[in-house]
Amino acid sequence: MRNNFLKRTHVRHVIAILIVALILQACNKEESPFVDFDNSSASYDGDALSYLQSKPGVYDSMLLVINRLPGIADSIRNGNYTIFATSNRSYAIALQNINNARRDSVPALPPVSFSTMEQYILDSFFCKYIIGGRITTDDLAARADGLQFPCMKYGYTMHTQFEVTNASGFLGGGPKAIFFSDTRKSVFTYNWIRVYTNTVDIKTDNAIVHVLDVGHNFGFGNDFINALNRHAETEE
Template sequence: MSFIRKNYLLIAAGLLIVIALTSCSKTDKTYYDYNNTAGTFKGTTYEYLTAQTGLYDSLLFVANRLTGLSDALKSGNITLFAANNRSFELALFNINQARKDSIPAMAQVSLATIDSALLDTFVCRYIIPGLQHTDSLKGFTDGKLYASYRYDYNMQLQYVATNASGYLGGGPKAITFSDPRNSIFTRNWVRVNTITVDIKTSNGMLHLLPAGHDFGFGNDFIKRVNKR
């Protein structure tokens, strides 16, 4: 009986080791192969935004309001850093709160009433000519400046790869998207990290920004809109 019991214990221990090794192997491979890209979308950049019901209505509204912008999203060879509805809501809340608190108080504004030329200059900062994807940024350790669509305003793109489960660079890919604010000092820059990258559409490249991003990169947009 003692001999049989020992055999059972040895077999059980062996099975536990096999299960543990298999489990670790699967987990490591999952992290190593981690990819937060959404692959290829069969349609234009404009059609992608339209297909994400309830997420990009504000961006589409602005694109349709501004001359030539919807055409760029439909046929232009561009890279778009897409700000969702919440980003626009945050910007409008901050703008209108400042207008309410000013003396004398200023009338509230919306995406339909903000000066179109001003709105256009800030929206175009989210559009970079050409197809800029994570692989094209890997060679630039400190990132690279790119002139934005229509106004040649410099924005900075920097590739970011996190580590996962012991694998260097095995975590999610991301791009740090920065408004340098015409300053050479990074302490003056305003930055945001993407949540999804490298969505290839029929005419461009898409990178998605988080809901917490304040459209316009904060105070500069607020001050420009509220300038008397």
């Protein structure tokens, strides 16, 4: 009888220890909501252009534009930049919107592609996605209101703002993100066109790459469409 009592007591102690351990583990997870999430792809052994080329089916349209614009490929391969990478879907969304607007114009305008649209206009909007210097989320984290940076050409500035998103019921417990904005040369944020990043801080040999949301409309919408259409109308 005594042996049975001791065995039962031992089992109770073991169960109690396990319960305490589980409670402590749960508490630790709740107290540290930030440690389990990382949406950074760390580093890539090569230059920024090689990084884009290493993702077939993702950046094909971006690479088509890069190869079409004079000097851009060399700059991305060798220059000291921060690149906001745009996926194939971003270009598909933009092209559909562009050609819908051209079809509905009076008179209607012929459709275009990224291989045929006016080079200067394409260059001026593409360069918005490449800003000088290597800028990481750590560089932006201390400035709650964000920072403006010049694009690689044309003297145009873009706004970048660090944000930690919400997840799993925790305020600010989600992934790091950058709010990337075309200010449209306005000081009023309601005039800005903004997009979140999906992945941040990809370090290549010469640049930092941040990946924009796949639903982003390349060119930031109507300004790009209007620039292309105005050019087409003046040619007629």
